[in-house]
Structure formats: structure tokens, C-alpha cells
Amino acid sequence: MTLTEAVFWTKRAGVIIGITGVIFVVIAIIVTSINSEDMPTEYLTASCACTETQEEFLEYKPEIPSLEINSDSENVFEIQTDTGKINDLSSLEIINVYQYEQKEQQLDSQLQAKEIASALGFEPEEIYRSGTKSYIWNDSTNSRSLEVNAKTLNFNMTTNSGYIRDVAKKNSLPTESEAIALGKNAIRRLGILGSDYNYTEGSNITTYLIDINPDNSYSEASSLSEAELIRVDLNKTKAMISIKENVTNSQAIINSLNNNLGDAVEDEIIVNDERITVYNYSTIVTYANPSSSNISIYVGPKDENSDTLSNVYRIDFTYWPIETESCGTYELVSPAYALDKVQEGEGSLVYLNEINGDEIEDYEPKTVKKYIIYDIDVAYYESSTQPTFLQPIYIVTGETVFKDDTRGEFHIFYPAINYDIVHDRIEIKEDIIEEDSGGGLLGL
Numbered sequence: 001m002t003l004t005e006a007v008f009w010t011k012r013a014g015v016i017i018g019i020t021g022v023i024f025v026v027i028a029i030i031v032t033s034i035n036s037e038d039m040p041t042e043y044l045t046a047s048c049a050c051t052e053t054q055e056e057f058l059e060y061k062p063e064i065p066s067l068e069i070n071s072d073s074e075n076v077f078e079i080q081t082d083t084g085k086i087n088d089l090s091s092l093e094i095i096n097v098y099q100y101e102q103k104e105q106q107l108d109s110q111l112q113a114k115e116i117a118s119a120l121g122f123e124p125e126e127i128y129r130s131g132t133k134s135y136i137w138n139d140s141t142n143s144r145s146l147e148v149n150a151k152t153l154n155f156n157m158t159t160n161s162g163y164i165r166d167v168a169k170k171n172s173l174p175t176e177s178e179a180i181a182l183g184k185n186a187i188r189r190l191g192i193l194g195s196d197y198n199y200t201e202g203s204n205i206t207t208y209l210i211d212i213n214p215d216n217s218y219s220e221a222s223s224l225s226e227a228e229l230i231r232v233d234l235n236k237t238k239a240m241i242s243i244k245e246n247v248t249n250s251q252a253i254i255n256s257l258n259n260n261l262g263d264a265v266e267d268e269i270i271v272n273d274e275r276i277t278v279y280n281y282s283t284i285v286t287y288a289n290p291s292s293s294n295i296s297i298y299v300g301p302k303d304e305n306s307d308t309l310s311n312v313y314r315i316d317f318t319y320w321p322i323e324t325e326s327c328g329t330y331e332l333v334s335p336a337y338a339l340d341k342v343q344e345g346e347g348s349l350v351y352l353n354e355i356n357g358d359e360i361e362d363y364e365p366k367t368v369k370k371y372i373i374y375d376i377d378v379a380y381y382e383s384s385t386q387p388t389f390l391q392p393i394y395i396v397t398g399e400t401v402f403k404d405d406t407r408g409e410f411h412i413f414y415p416a417i418n419y420d421i422v423h424d425r426i427e428i429k430e431d432i433i434e435e436d437s438g439g440g441l442l443g444l
Contacts, residue, residue: 042094047426047427048426052425064348066349069349069352093332096239097328097329097330097417098238122146142163156317157314194322196236196237196322197295204234204236208230208359209229219358219361231296238285242325246276254279257279269324283378283379284379285381286379289351294319294384333417349411350412352409366408371398379393394415
């Protein structure tokens with residue numbers, strides 16, 4: 001693991017090791033070990049098939065908010081990688097893009113909201129409608145409230161902070177592993193997550209220890225004994241490259257990718273009424289704040305007043321379902337180009353903190369003297385508002401030197417697709433292995 005990976009995942013995971021992302025340095029090895037002629041056609045020529053026209057797709061270029069820094073900061077960058085430069089991996093040009101299923105308000109949305117309320121321990125019929133936008137429940141016995149968005153069915157469940165502190169004085173916190181199990185169980189009860197959240201794997205779940213301050217704000221606790229809550233974040237991954245078993249040279253490609261990346265995640269899809277295995281090589285999905293998730297469960301000491309989910313005090317639930325297969329493939333800008341743009345001030349600063357700084361407290365603007373770049377990785381970016389397409393970004397990471405010469409860490413995002421050469425949709429015929437006379441697939 002490189003220093004940048006350690007920095008990135010320390011920030012993403014807080015106190016445990018995060019998901020192993022697919023980084024471009026590794027992909028460079030892959031590219032040199034596989035002849036481009038052997039790759040499936042969709043990874044040699046971008047289909048740009050997520051929209052019919054170039055103009056349509058360009059409307060959805062991601063807008064990533066950037067943190068404010070103090071006006072006396074300097075835009076100075078220094079590269080400190082193993083080689084002294086960023087690898088130009090221009091030979092890897094194509095990546096998957098995915099379409100989200102657009103959430104529209106349904107005629108039975110109130111019924112679905114009641115089912116969510118019931119699963120979380122609220123009396124479903126004790127509902128209050130806030131205009132046309134949301135449904136609200138309040139439970140005075142355990143100081144909990146629930147608000148469900150009428151259109152998207154995303155929701156927030158909260159508990160009065162004073163009430164949590166009172167319970168914490170009487171009962172102890174579960175362990176972090178117990179908190180993970182309790183958090184997963186709370187979300188499973190809802191039954192509304194898709195396969196993109198494979199939270200059966202420990203690496204897709206991260207935790208933070210939470211201290212509730214006297215003003216009811218949250219900060220990061222230094223130890224379990226000082227914490228009143230444990231935040232459990234559900235993370236997800238998505239395939240950058242997907243190899244179907246029925247394409248020409250699939251086994252040779254899969255063997256080579258497995259040797260460099262480890263075994264792929266296997267999935268099955270139906271093609272012409274046949275089950276086809278797909279080998280997915282994935283990277284992380286990240287957010288405007290890379291130390292957070294769109295789905296967080298706050299677990300605490302057992303509350304005797306709660307019959308349902310007695311250890312769960314808060315849930316922040318924003319879920320945008322994604323189509324299983326990519327809608328098209330698109331060409332990337334090179335990492336070197338992205339790095340140039342970042343140094344020109346065109347990236348989005350999404351994370352800036354002191355080393356071992358508090359991950360939970362609200363961000364306060366800082367004065368940066370210099371950014372020291374250690375690495376550049378690739379990921380997918382998901383916004384908190386309803387997106388249309390899941391698109392890749394570059395993550396530039398490293399250390400900062402602040403005005404007082406103390407050190408910190410930063411993440412800068414830059415869109416990875418080469419939007420200048422996006423074209424109208426084209427049909428790309430897959431190189432499918434012909435069936436033999438016995439009906440089987442040749443070479444499999």
C-alpha cells in the first residue's frame with residue numbers, strides 16, 4: 001500500500017482500514033501485461049452510449065463543491081511520488097459510466113413511507129405530512145423523529161442529544177464490531193438497498209467514534225470509553241472494467257487482471273435467456289466529503305424505552321439506485337493532464353484537515369502554504385442530490401503545509417472523463433465467442 005492509499009483510507013475509514021481501491025499505478029501494470037488487441041471492443045473505443053447526443057451528456061458534467069480556504073493561502077504544489085512524477089497512463093483510456101434509476105414520486109409513496117417508519121419502530125399511522133415534500137413521525141417515549149422524503153423515500157431519523165447522553169450514563173456502548181452488525185441489521189430491515197451496496201464485506205463498512213458536545217454538536221472521540229455513539233458508514237464500489245465470460249479472449253484477460261488486481265467480483269447477467277458470468281474490477285464510490293457516506297447509522301448504548309432497534313439513534317439515508325450494467329464507456333483524460341488542471345486551480349478541494357485531526361467536526365477554513373502531492377487515483381463520484389449518471393473522477397492526495405508550518409492532509413477531485421471528445425452515441429458490437437454445435441461456448 002502506498003502512503004497516499006494509507007492517507008486516503010485512514011481518512012475514509014476513520015479508525016479501520018477501508019476498501020482496497022483500484023489505483024492507476026496498478027492499472028499501468030495491467031495495461032503493459034495485456035495487448036490492447038486482446039481487450040473487448042468496448043474498452044478500445046468509447047461508445048458514449050449513455051445519451052443519444054454529445055450535447056445531452058455534456059449537460060451532466062459533475063459539479064463538485066470545493067471547500068473554502070483563507071484568502072492568504074498560496075496555490076503552490078510539489079510532487080513527491082516514488083518516481084518524482086505522475087505516471088501518464090494514457091494507454092488506459094476507457095472506463096464504464098452508469099445511469100441512475102430516477103426516483104419519481106409514486107402514488108403509493110405514503111404507504112412505502114409508512115413501511116419505513118414501521119421498520120424503524122414508529123407507529124405508522126401516527127403520521128404528519130409536511131406540505132407535499134415529506135412525511136414526519138415523532139415518538140416522545142424515546143425522543144426520536146423521522147422525516148421521509150415523499151418523492152425519493154430518502155430519510156433522516158434523529159434522537160434528542162440530551163436523551164442520548166442520559167442513556168449513555170446508564171449503559172455502555174457496544175464494541176465497534178457489534179455496532180457494525182447492529183447498523184447492518186437496521187438497514188436490512190428496510191429491504192430497499194440494491195446490490196451496489198455489498199455490505200456483507202467488512203471492507204465496505206467504516207466506523208467513527210462520536211462524542212456529543214454540550215452544545216449538542218458532534219466531534220470525534222479519542223477512545224470507545226469517551227464515545228457516546230459509533231457512526232457506521234456503508235460504502236460501495238462500482239466496476240470500472242467489466243469482462244463478460246463470452247467475449248473473445250475473456251479467460252486470458254481475466255487471468256491477467258486477476259494476477260495484478262486479485263480475483264474479480266463475479267456477477268451474473270441474463271443475455272438472450274442465458275446466464276453469463278461477468279468479472280468486475282471495481283473502484284470506490286466517493287462523495288463531496290470523502291470522510292462520509294450517503295448512508296450512516298449511529299449506534300449507541302441500548303435504550304430500554306425502544307422495542308425496535310434499541311441501539312440505533314440516528315440514520316442518515318440517501319440512496320440513489322444505479323443500473324447494474326454500464327450505460328456506456330467513455331474516454332479519460334490522462335492523470336498528468338488532470339494534475340496540470342489541479343495545479344491551475346481547477347480542481348475541487350474536498351478534504352483538508354490536520355494530521356490526526358477531528359473527522360466529525362464541521363470544517364473551518366484554513367491557510368495553506370503548500371500542497372505536496374503523493375498520488376493520483378481514480379474513483380466514482382456521487383452527489384447528495386439526485387444524480388443522472390455515475391461518472392469517474394481523479395483523486396489527488398497528499399500532505400499540506402499550513403501557514404504555521406504544521407502538516408495536514410488533502411484530497412482534490414477532478415473530473416476524469418475527456419469531455420472535449422465526447423461524441424454522439426455509437427453502437428459497438430461485442431466480440432462474442434461463437435457457439436459450437438453442441439450449444440456450448442467455445443473455449444469455455
